[in-house]
Amino acid sequence: xxxxxxxxxxxxxxxxxxxxxxxxxxxxxxxxxxxxxxxxxxxxxxxxxxxxxxxxxxxxxxxxxxxxxxxxxxxxxxxxxxxxxxxxxxxxxxxxxxxxxxxxxxxxxxxxxxxxxxxxxxxxxxxxxxxxxxxxxxxxxxxxxxxxxxxxxxxxxxxxxxxxxxxxxxxxxxxxxxxxxxxxxxxxxxxxxxxxxxxxxxxxxxxxxxxxxxxxxxxxxxxxxxxxxxxxxxxxxxxxxxxxxxxxxxxxxxxxxxxxxxxxxxxxxxxxxxxxxxxxxxxxxxxxxxxxxx
Amino acid sequence: xxxxxxxxxxxxxxxxxxxxxxxxxxxxxxxxxxxxxxxxxxxxxxxxxxxxxxxxxxxxxxxxxxxxxxxxxxxxxxxxxxxxxxxxxxxxxxxxxxxxxxxxxxxxxxxxxxxxxxxxxxxxxxxxxxxxxxxxxxxxxxxxxxxxxxxxxxxxxxxxxxxxxxxxxxxxxxxxxxxxxxxxxxxxxxxxxxxxxxxxxxxxxxxxxxxxxxxxxxxxxxxxxxxxxxxxxxxxxxxxxxxxxxxxxxxxxxxxxxxxxxxxxxxxxxxxxxxxxxxxxxxxxxxxxxxxxxxxxxxxxxxx
Numbered sequence: 001x002x003x004x005x006x007x008x009x010x011x012x013x014x015x016x017x018x019x020x021x022x023x024x025x026x027x028x029x030x031x032x033x034x035x036x037x038x039x040x041x042x043x044x045x046x047x048x049x050x051x052x053x054x055x056x057x058x059x060x061x062x063x064x065x066x067x068x069x070x071x072x073x074x075x076x077x078x079x080x081x082x083x084x085x086x087x088x089x090x091x092x093x094x095x096x097x098x099x100x101x102x103x104x105x106x107x108x109x110x111x112x113x114x115x116x117x118x119x120x121x122x123x124x125x126x127x128x129x130x131x132x133x134x135x136x137x138x139x140x141x142x143x144x145x146x147x148x149x150x151x152x153x154x155x156x157x158x159x160x161x162x163x164x165x166x167x168x169x170x171x172x173x174x175x176x177x178x179x180x181x182x183x184x185x186x187x188x189x190x191x192x193x194x195x196x197x198x199x200x201x202x203x204x205x206x207x208x209x210x211x212x213x214x215x216x217x218x219x220x221x222x223x224x225x226x227x228x229x230x231x232x233x234x235x236x237x238x239x240x241x242x243x244x245x246x247x248x249x250x251x252x253x254x255x256x257x258x259x260x261x262x263x264x265x266x267x268x269x270x271x272x273x274x275x276x277x278x279x280x281x282x283x284x285x286x287x288x289x290x291x292x293x294x
Numbered sequence: 295x296x297x298x299x300x301x302x303x304x305x306x307x308x309x310x311x312x313x314x315x316x317x318x319x320x321x322x323x324x325x326x327x328x329x330x331x332x333x334x335x336x337x338x339x340x341x342x343x344x345x346x347x348x349x350x351x352x353x354x355x356x357x358x359x360x361x362x363x364x365x366x367x368x369x370x371x372x373x374x375x376x377x378x379x380x381x382x383x384x385x386x387x388x389x390x391x392x393x394x395x396x397x398x399x400x401x402x403x404x405x406x407x408x409x410x411x412x413x414x415x416x417x418x419x420x421x422x423x424x425x426x427x428x429x430x431x432x433x434x435x436x437x438x439x440x441x442x443x444x445x446x447x448x449x450x451x452x453x454x455x456x457x458x459x460x461x462x463x464x465x466x467x468x469x470x471x472x473x474x475x476x477x478x479x480x481x482x483x484x485x486x487x488x489x490x491x492x493x494x495x496x497x498x499x500x501x502x503x504x505x506x507x508x509x510x511x512x513x514x515x516x517x518x519x520x521x522x523x524x525x526x527x528x529x530x531x532x533x534x535x536x537x538x539x540x541x542x543x544x545x546x547x548x549x550x551x552x553x554x555x556x557x558x559x560x561x562x563x564x565x566x567x568x569x570x571x572x573x574x575x576x577x578x579x580x581x582x583x584x585x586x587x588x589x590x591x592x593x594x595x596x597x598x
Contacts, residue, residue, distance in 0.1 A: 049589055224591035247588060 010185070012041045012209060013192035015054035016202020022046050027211070029185050032096040040185050043210035045218040048150075048177060051206035052224055055148045055175040058203030063145045063173040071120030073199045074171060078113035080198040081106070084190070088159060091186040095158055108261060109163040115266050116167035123172070123268045127275065138282040143275035145173030146251065147226035150219040152212050154231040154260055158184035162191065164260045165229055166205055168270035174227070177206045179219070185209045213237070220244035220252075227251040227274055231258070300527050302491050305448045309487070309522075311479035311515055320510040323551040333546070334584055340545040341368065341577050342376040343563045344570055345403055345534065348383060349410075349502065358387045362394030364596055369578045372585060378574060379563035380433060384409070385426040392430035403433035403468070407458060410472075410501035412437035416454060423461040434458070435468045437501060440475045443485060451485075452492045459493035468496035468534055473512045474504040482512055486519035496532035502569065507537025510551060517555040530559065536569025542577045571598050 010029075011018040023044035029037045041047075062070075081088070085106050092102035124143055133139040149169045154161025158181055169176045180188025192207045208215070216237050220228055221244035230241055233256040245252045253273050258265050328336055346365045348357060358381075365378045380401035383391050388404045395402060404426035408414035414422075423434055436458050442450045459467050469489040473482050489497050497516055500507040513535045520531045533552070539545055545568060552566055560566050575598060579590040 052589070218589070221588040222591075223588055223594065244588075248591065248594075 008038065010038050010040050010189045010209070012043055012047060013189065013196070013205070013207040014047065014051045014203075015058075015206065016196060018192070018196075021208075021210075022050070027182075029095075031094055037094055038186065040189075040209045043179070043208040043215065045215065047208055047210075048215060048218050048222070051177040051208060052148060052150070052222055054203040055177050055206055056224055058201055059145075059147055059175045061201060062170070062175055062204045063147070065173070067121035067124065067173075070171060070173065071117045074113055074117035074120060074167065076198040077194060077200065078110050078117065080194045081110050081113065081191075084194060085110075087190060088187060091190060092158060095184045095186060105157065105160045105261070109160050112160070112163050112266055113167055116171040116271070119168075119268050119271060120171045123271045123275075126268060127272050127277075131279070133281070136284050138284050139279065140282075141277050141279040143172070143272065144278050146274050146276050147174060148224060149174045149176040149227045149229060149274055150222065150225045151176050151178040151229040152216060152219060152231060153178055153180050153188070154255075154258070155181045155183060155212065157181065157260060158187035159191065161231065161260045162188055162207075164265060165231065165255070165270075169229070169274050170200075170204060172271045172274050174274050175204045175206075177208065177219075177225075179208050179210060179212055179215055182209075182211055216241060217244055220250070221247055223248045225250060227253070229253045229255065229274075231255045233257055300491070300529075303487070305452075305484055305488055308480050309483045309519075311483050313479055316479060316514055317511045320514045320551065323510065323554065324547045326547075326550050328546050328550070334581070336546045336549055337542055337577050337581055337584075338376060339561065340542065340549060340568065341574065341581075342379060343566055343568050344378040344574050344577075345380045345382045345536075345567045346378045346574060347381070347502070347536075347569055347571050349405060353384060353387060355387070355390045358383055358390045359394045361598075362391055362400070364574075364598075365395060365400050366398040368574060369582070369595065372578070372581060375578075375581075379567055382435060382569065385422060385429065385431070388426050388429035388431045401432040402430060403435055404429070404431035405435045405437075405470075405501075407436040407454075409435070409437050409470075410503040412439050413441070416457060419454070420457060420461045423458050427461070427463055427465050431465055433466045433468060433496075434462050435470055435498060437470045437472060438485060438489065440472055443476070443481075443488075448484075448488055452488050455489055455492035455494060466495040466532075467493065468498045468532070469494040470498045470501055470536075471516075472501055472504055473499045473508075473516075474506045479512070479515045482515050483519055486516050487523070490519065490523045490531050494531065496534050496567070498534040498536055498567075498569065500535075500537040500569075502537035505538075508535035508539055508569075510547065513548065514551060514555065517552065521556055524556075530565060532565040532567065533560070534567040534569055539568055539570050540572040540576060542573070542580045545573060545577065574598075 021041040021043045025042035026039045027042045029040050088106045089102045128142040131139040151165050195205050220241040365381050368375050380403045381391050382403040385404050391402045406423040406426050407419035471485045476482050575595045582590050
């Protein structure tokens with residue numbers, strides 16, 4: 001007797017759990033031939049709202065962890081991804097990649113996580129400064145995470161794009177809510193399963209699937225989101241995001257036209273973008289006319 | 295109108311509460327769909343029913359003044375907001391609070407009777423209460439002696455409430471049952487009856503210092519007690535759930551429950567209060583969401 005294959009239910013990832021969208025809506029993920037691969041959650045603004053609330057709660061812990069610990073956890077994500085390589089390659093093949101490019105994309109994603117794992121406890125030294133000032137102060141500037149980052153992931157890739165934007169956000173101590181690729185959504189949800197099994201606390205990364213055109217406005221106008229990343233070349237949406245983000249002076253970063261498979265699209269500057277620089281004026285005693293060392 | 299003579303029932307005879315029934319019924323109230331203008335009016339009403347509370351060992355005059363200012367100016371970016379109903383403080387802070395809310399119409403409630411444990415002799419509890427009233431408290435939130443109640447000393451509890459009621463003078467008396475320490479619904483119902491017959495103007499679930507604090511089923515048991523008392527005596531009693539109500543959605547569920555249990559006569563802050571500190575900000579955030587259309591952040595609201 002032939003066996004009926006058990007198909008995976010693709011759900012969204014909020015606060016370390018896999019709920020269905022509260023709206024009950026769905027869309028069909030299709031391959032290049034137009035065949036249905038899976039039913040995906042068509043997330044709503046309320047899913048986004050819930051995700052931001054849990055990301056905000058998670059930030060208190062994640063943002064204050066030791067940088068070294070964040071590095072260990074990013075490394076762990078890479079380990080888990082390595083262990084599930086075959087599954088990702090399979091999904092990429094279904095979504096139209098060739099075998100060679102699918103393997104390359106998964107390996108590159110693993111390497112990219114390792115790359116950012118390494119930067120977790122190093123970018124601070126690179127971007128910190130000690131500043132000369134004309135008074136009795138020890139004056140220094142150091143980066144601190146911004147908080148909750150909303151991200152609309154690159155739409156043309158299923159995996160490497162979203163890994164390339166999540167990793168620098170969480171490496172710097174931010175928490176994030178990410179909308180995966182609309183046309184190639186499978187890997188976003190499977191990547192959430194990897195996160196869920198790799199010591200990343202619930203709520204640090206939240207992953208939704210759905211239509212960027214519908215959700216961009218909420219990603220931009222939510223008052224409790226501190227920064228937004230948008231990776232597409234749609235000028236109208238870019239303008240909308242800039243306008244709405246002005247409500248709470250959200251930092252907006254637009255990474256359009258990037259080939260995420262290239263080495264130059266990984267850099268500590270992606271971490272730095274999502275950091276605020278805090279400058280501290282520390283009074284120092286001026287004993288016996290001695291000059292400050294700085 | 296001639297005073298109606300109220301006969302006091304035996305508190306030994308328990309009113310049995312159907313636990314499953316109460317919990318099912320309470321869960322039903324959370325299924326109502328409250329949208330748009332109804333929601334907006336509900337939120338405004340909930341805001342107006344809040345007893346903004348600070349009851350901590352570390353309370354200072356500055357903290358109380360700051361809270362009183364907030365009570366009157368909940369969120370000035372939203373013109374036309376109501377104020378909260380009252381501020382709730384320790385007796386030592388009543389004078390400060392009274393001065394700070396002068397002219398705003400906000401009432402000052404004071405906890406008393408060795409709050410929160412209630413473990414003190416009666417003369418101390420009475421003088422505690424008299425002090426708060428003399429300082430200008432409009433309302434007194436007393437705690438019952440839960441130890442005595444659980445020992446079955448119902449007369450003791452009854453007499454104590456009656457004595458405090460007398461010490462209150464014109465101040466309204468809220469009686470805190472501390473339902474989290476009474477454990478069963480039967481006991482909550484019995485304590486509610488004792489409090490009401492002994493002269494309470496309000497019955498209140500909790501001090502906020504014990505978990506669980508207010509829950510919907512426990513509040514429903516108390517609302518039912520109020521309803522039965524009203525049918526028997528014609529006297530309205532107020533209700534104040536306190537502790538653990540920090541989200542506006544939950545506050546709306548409570549209002550639905552109130553409306554469907556006691557009716558519209560109770561739907562105002564003379565007869566219903568929320569004892570809460572963080573609820574106000576959540577309601578304000580919901581109101582601002584409705585006004586501006588965008589989700590809010592607590593960064594833009596005053597710190598409790």
